[in-house]
Every structure is written in C-alpha cells, then in structure tokens.
Amino acid sequence: MTAIDAAFRRLRAERQKGLVVYLTAGDPTPAASLSYLRAAADAGADLVEVGVPFSDPTADGPTIEAASRRALSAGMSVARSLELVRAFRKTHRTPVVLFGYYNPFFRYGIPGLCADARSAGVDGFLVVDLPLEETGEAVPAMRSAGLDWIPLVAPTTGAKRVRAIQRAGSGFLYLISVTGVTGVRETLPRGMAAWARDVRETARLPVAVGFGISSPEMARKATRHADAAVVGSACVKIVERNGRAPRGPAELSRFVTSLKSAMR
C-alpha cells in the first residue's frame, strides 16, 4: 500500500473528503515555494501536487503558465523539484504527487527519475501529456519503484476507455471537470455532477475532481460525488499576489483551512 492509498483509506474511515493542493515547484523561488508547501500541509491539505515547470505547458491556463515562467526564471528543474520534495519530507509526511509534462521527465531519464523521486519522498506521478497509449516507457518503471501513476480522465473520455485507464493506474483517478485548460472558474460545469457520479460508481480507485475549482463552495459541491477535490490555480494566484512576502503562506493557510472546513 502506498502513502496515497493510505491517505484515501484514512479519509474514507473518517468519512472525510480529501483536499489536494497544487503548487508549482520553485514559484517564485525554491525557498518561498517550500514555505507555501508547508503552509498548505499544515492547514490540512491531504495531498500536495508539486508541479515541475515546463516551458510549453499546453494543458495549463494563464495562471499556471505564469507560475511556470516564474519558477523557470528562478532556475527550477526536475532535479531541483526533487530537492524541494526532499526538503518538504524532512518536516512533513503528507503524500506528494509530482505533476508535470513528459519532456523534462524523459530528458532526466526515466529509470534515474524513478529512483531519485522515490528517495526524495515522492509518492506518485501525474503526467498530463502521457495518455494510456504512451505509458509503456515510463509507467512500468514507476510502478516497480513503488510509485503511483495517477491517471486522468476527461469529459470526452468514453466509459469503456475510463475502465481501461483505471486498470492501468493506481493511487487515485483524476477526473478533469471541464474540456479545457487549468484555471480559476466561477462555477462548476453543468453535467459534471452526474458524470462524476457515473465514474465513481464503477471506480476501482478513489476519484479526485480538478480543473477550475476555486472556492470553498465549489470544493464542497465538487466532492459530493467524489473523494477529493484538487485546487490549483486559486492557490497559485495567492503565490502570484504575495510572492516571497511572509504574509503569502499565511494567506494560503487561511484559504486551505476554509476549503477543508467547507468540505467537512
């Protein structure tokens, strides 16, 4: 059982919904980024998703694209993202999912990446441009290193394909709430609830809903038919507003607390 499995098991036992907080590694600097991660975990995030910045983030909207740019200017890379996780692990046991695009991982070298991620304290990978058909090179290596490969399903994914994707993944199933890129949205898309319910009924893995969830109210609604909500761009916006100022992690902490209490 991985740390991610354990986290969802605990949530289920406590009849709680999970909160996954996304932050871009090294945004705006590696040191500040560590403070934000710690603040999120201390305020009750059940999992943290650490985004490895990429120069061409085609699945991301303007908020995370800008965060990636800030992180890259601060010299962030896969190796430094792993250092960040290692530093976070010294003080926190919160499961960590490393999020990213395939090219930086591929360039780092998949076997070395799995070994180094494992030793840094990473629990799973979420690779946004690695669909089921292209998993052959990386996913077996991740699995044999004891790391989860978190699969994604989208509103455009048919039911049969959802089942095939689930079988290949572990940890949890990431349900993309909208056809679109990441980014803060005002409301949850219509039809999302019914779809999430359908997927969850047959799901072997816990289901986390993400993309566009930006407020405590939306997080509460989104997890009516899911086990967890992922909040990304709304958290990144707090980093964007505050940068390295000490009030930044405090603001993130208040936001995470408000999300958690709405989901209770």
Added chain:
Amino acid sequence: MPDREGHFGAFGGRYVAETLMSALIGLETAYRAARRAPSFRNELQTMLRDYAGRPTPLYYAARLTEKARGAKIYIKREDLAHTGSHKINNTLGQGLLALRMGKRRVIAETGAGQHGVATATVCAKMGVSCEVYMGEEDVRRQALNVFRMRLLGARVNPVTSGSRTLKDAMNEALRDWVTNVRNTYYLLGSTAGPHPYPEMVRDFQSVIGREAARQFRKAEGGAPAAVVACVGGGSNAMGIFTPFIPDPGVRLYGVEAGGLGLASGKHGATLSRGRIGVLHGSKSYLLQDAHGQILEAHSISAGLDYPGVGPEHAWLKESGRATYVSVDDAQALEAFDALSRLEGIQPALESSHAVAYALVLARRMRRSETVLLNLSGRGDKDMGILMERKEAGS
C-alpha cells in the same frame, strides 16, 4: 507507414492531454474512412486541379544549373499553387475532411502565414469559420499574410507568450482545441503534432512527389539523383520525399534553418543539433536544454523558426535514408537573389534555404546527374523583410 499508435520507429505517437485523445482517435477513424471513399478522393482530386491549379509544373532551371556548373537542377513549382505555396494541398484535404466530420469551426497555427492563408482560403470557400493563431513576432514580420487572412474572413489571434513564433502559436492552438474540442476541427499545417497528423499531412502533401516523379521521368527518363527540400516541421519535404523513399538510388536532403550559424546557438537546425524529446504531441528531435526545457529557434524565415520537427523526419534521419543539413540566413538571402536574377523566380525565404543547398550539392555532382528541388512557396510575403535588409545595406 507508422504503427497503429502512430509511431515511426521510436518517434511519433500521441503525447497529448487525455481530453484530446477521443478527438484524435475519431479523426484517425474519419480520415481512414475518407481515404477509402471514392467520393472523397474524387472531390479532392478535382479541387486540387480546378481550384489549386495542380499539377504544378516541373521546370528545368538552365541558368541556375549554369551557375552551379554541375548537376542539372529541376524545380518543382509549388510556388505556383493557389495561395502561393504547397500548404493548399493539405488544407484542401483536411478542409474536406472537416466538412465530412460536420465541423463548422476550424482553427490553425501558422508561422510564416502560408498555412494560415491556405486555411483561411479553404474555410472561405467552404463557408466555415476560421481562427488562426500566430506568434506576435510573426504577425509583425509577415504582416502581408496577416492582412490576406483577414481579407479572407479569418480571425488572426496574435500570441504573446514565449518566443512569440510558431511554437507558441501551436501551444495556443492546442489550448483552444482542448477547450472547444467538441465542435472544432484543428487543421494542423505540418507533418508534426500527434498521430494521425504526421501521417495524414504527409499523405495530402505526397501529391507533390507523385507529380514530380512522373514529370521527371518524362523529362529525363528516370529518377533524380538527389531531392532537396527545406524542413521546418517538414511537410513540403515529406511531400516530395515520400514517393522516392523506396528507391535507394535517390538521395534525399532536408535543409534546416542555420539562422545566424550553428555555432551561434541561434538557429532552427533541430535534426542537426537537437536531442530526442516530446513536444506538441509527438516524440522527435527537439531544440532543448539539459533540463528538457524547449529552446527558442531562430531563422530569418518564420516557417522554419521552430524547435521541433516531424517524427517521420527523425525516423528518416535515424535510419540513414535521408540526410539533414543546414543553411544559414545569409546563404538563404544569397540564394533568393540568385534565383531572382538568374531565373526570374522569387522564392519564399523558407524555400530559399533549399535553393542554397541545391546549388552547393549540384556543384559537387557530375553534369550527367540531376537534382530535384522543391520550391515550396513564393516570396511575395517576404518583401517587407527583404526591404528592411536592403535598406540596412546587408
């Protein structure tokens, strides 16, 4: 042919967000059905003839040959195709496919604007709405094509992220597609991107090579010793290479953008200087740093200013079937002048790279040998850049 998942050897594939997978699978199915359907093939053939002006001529460039003092140079005149480049071959094919699929909204990326113009043209003809993403830098340096697209009724969206060139235009087109995938057809302009685009665009462009092979046989009684084409994403090169690939007697040369010189680091020579990676949906060679971040390409020609390259070219390089070389900005400008003065043909700056290498190659070959040069587009769109250069006295 690629395998079922679109791999050319170790290259290609579909590295995209899950949201796009069903669209790509649907596109592949629709394309395979269309390719088999006589109605689709007939309609495309008729359009290529009556609308695009095919076959384009094969022209023996006597004065250019004289200058090289070597192999005879034949030019495949894609510059004479409707809209001024080979791009129309692909946009007609995919445009008809979009109609068959019932899509009423088309999006495209463009670098030099040639693919954008060809897409806007086909959309105007077919009565569907068209949005083109174009890097802000390219909007500036290819202003004439931007104006043409707007006159054709297309919306041109300048892209301000990254290097503001073709790579960033493609990022933005992918973001649009991921958002509007249910009603939108992404008309990709090169033999790049996720499967089935590299295969499909190659198929639509192969009409260039099929015509050229036939015309060449008639003119010279055989196959050329060498074929030369410029390579950005690689569509005109795949178009002319494809029918010659099975013939080991024909050497294939792809010419990449050398920019300010390979040593300067400011170039678009992906196959010569890049490393294997994944960008825009496929695995191929890429200009990237040690950490897997994509580098900015540089070329005087917007169409070659791209840090990636189509996966089939990566495969042709790896297997040794084709050779990839580079020509820098200055050599391309010289070649533009040479073709203008000697033949009265003004090539696009992209195509000028192929002209420059054809001269180098012909010079090294025997007079009894032949070179087939693909002149992928005409140079009207580049007059602004050329005026700036001449006024600066370079």
